[in-house]
Amino acid sequence: MKKDDRGERLGRREFLQGTAAATLGVSAVGLPALEALAETGEPSVKRYVTLGKTGLRIPDISFGTGATDNVDLIRHAYDRGITYFDTAGGYPMGKPGLAEKSLGEALAGKRDKVVLTSKTLIKSDTNRRQLMNRLHSSLARLRTDYIDIFLNHGVNDLDVLRNPEWFEFVEAAKKQGKIRFAGMSGHGGHLISCLDAALDEDLVDVILCAHNYGQDPAFYERFTRNFDIVANQVGLPRILEKAHAKGVGVLVMKTLMGSRLNDMAPYERPGSTYPQAAFRWVLSNPNIDGLVVSMKSREQIDEYLGASGQGVVRQSDLRLLRTYAEMNSETYCRPGCNACASACPDAVAIPEVLRARMYSTDYGDELAARSTYAELERDATACLTCSHESCTSACPYGLEVSSLTKQTAGALGSV
Numbered sequence: 001m002k003k004d005d006r007g008e009r010l011g012r013r014e015f016l017q018g019t020a021a022a023t024l025g026v027s028a029v030g031l032p033a034l035e036a037l038a039e040t041g042e043p044s045v046k047r048y049v050t051l052g053k054t055g056l057r058i059p060d061i062s063f064g065t066g067a068t069d070n071v072d073l074i075r076h077a078y079d080r081g082i083t084y085f086d087t088a089g090g091y092p093m094g095k096p097g098l099a100e101k102s103l104g105e106a107l108a109g110k111r112d113k114v115v116l117t118s119k120t121l122i123k124s125d126t127n128r129r130q131l132m133n134r135l136h137s138s139l140a141r142l143r144t145d146y147i148d149i150f151l152n153h154g155v156n157d158l159d160v161l162r163n164p165e166w167f168e169f170v171e172a173a174k175k176q177g178k179i180r181f182a183g184m185s186g187h188g189g190h191l192i193s194c195l196d197a198a199l200d201e202d203l204v205d206v207i208l209c210a211h212n213y214g215q216d217p218a219f220y221e222r223f224t225r226n227f228d229i230v231a232n233q234v235g236l237p238r239i240l241e242k243a244h245a246k247g248v249g250v251l252v253m254k255t256l257m258g259s260r261l262n263d264m265a266p267y268e269r270p271g272s273t274y275p276q277a278a279f280r281w282v283l284s285n286p287n288i289d290g291l292v293v294s295m296k297s298r299e300q301i302d303e304y305l306g307a308s309g310q311g312v313v314r315q316s317d318l319r320l321l322r323t324y325a326e327m328n329s330e331t332y333c334r335p336g337c338n339a340c341a342s343a344c345p346d347a348v349a350i351p352e353v354l355r356a357r358m359y360s361t362d363y364g365d366e367l368a369a370r371s372t373y374a375e376l377e378r379d380a381t382a383c384l385t386c387s388h389e390s391c392t393s394a395c396p397y398g399l400e401v402s403s404l405t406k407q408t409a410g411a412l413g414s415v
C-alpha cells in the first residue's frame, strides 16, 4: 500500500494509475514503466504531488540541472519516473545553456509527459524585451514552444522582485502560451523578506527556495539536551506555511545542507543514507510540495529515489542528520540568514561568497564556484586586507566568517 498526497491509502495499482497517468493528464502509454520497475524492485518515483494551484503533477523528488548537462542521466531519471526537470539559462553553472540543450535532446518526443521549469537572473532594470529574448532562447534550447514554470532566478532584492517589466513580460508570455506559470527562486541573505513580499503581494504562482533540516527550528527542538548548535531561520517555516495556505506551489532545494556526502559514508547503510534522511525531513513537511536536487550519477539518482514516497522521519535519520550537523555546523552558512549583513563596513555579500565556497569545498564543483563568485557585485576582495573582522562576531552560528571569506577570496578571486 502507498499513500498519495491527500494521505489516502491506495493499493499499488491504483497508486500508480492515480499518479503517473491521471495526474499528468496524459495517457499511460509511453510513460516510464513505473509498474514494471516496482515489480522488479528497481528504484523509482513512489509519489507524485500537486504543485499548489498550478495543478501540475510532479514527483516528490525531482531532477535539478545546476551541476549537469548529461543526457544519459536525464534519460535515466525519466526512466525512473522523474517527470519534473528544473533548469535555468545559466545552467550548468559555468557552462550556460548546455543544461537546457541536454534536456531538449534527452526529452525529445516526451514533452507532454514532463513538466519543465527554467529561470533567468534579472536586475531591477532588466526590461521585458530582454526577458522575452531570453525566454525564446530557452525555448529553442529546450526544443519546446512552452515552459511550464518560468522563475525570476535567485531573487535577493526587493527591487528585483518588483521589477514591473518582469510582470509585463510574464503577462505577455502567458497570453502567448509560452509560459504557464511564473514565480521566484531564492537562497540569498534577503530570502525571507523577498518571499514575504512575493506572497503578500500575490506576485508568484510557484516558489523554489533553499530549505533543509539545518535551518529548521523543529529539527533542533528534537534535541533539547546535549545539542548546543543554535537553531535558526524561524522565518522560513512560517513562509512555507503561508505559501502553502495560499495555494502557491512550494519547492525546495539545497536540502542536503552543503552536500558533504563523503563525510557520511561511515555512518550510512543501504536504505538509510544521509541524503535519504535529509529528503525524508523536508518531505515530512506538509507545506512542501516537492524537492529539487542536483543528480550527478545513475547511482545517485537511484539512491535519492530511495526516499521517494517516504514522508516520515526515522530515528536513524535523526542520528544521521545530527551527526552531519555537528560535523558541518561551523562552516555552513544558512541560506536566508543575513545576520552578519550590517556587520561588514565594506558590504561584502557574505552569504553569496560563502555559497560560492560551498560549491567548491562541499560540492566539489569548481566551475560553479568560480562562476558564482565571478558574478558577485561585492565579492570578498576587501576581506584580504580587513583587520577588524567584525563579521565573525556577528554570526550567531559560530562561523569563523572572516577566515572563510578570506579563504574564498584567495581561492576563487584569482583567474
Ligand code: SF4
Pocket (backbone or CB within 6 Å): 343, 344, 345, 346, 347, 348, 350, 380, 382, 383, 384, 386, 387, 388, 389, 390, 391, 392, 401, 402, 405
Ligand atoms: S572580513 Fe572584513 S571585509 Fe570581509 S566580510 Fe568580514 S568585516 Fe567584511
Ligand code: SF4
Pocket (backbone or CB within 6 Å): 189, 332, 333, 334, 337, 338, 339, 340, 341, 350, 351, 354, 394, 395, 396, 397, 399, 401
Ligand atoms: S555567515 Fe553566519 S550570520 Fe552570516 S549569513 Fe551565514 S550563517 Fe548567517
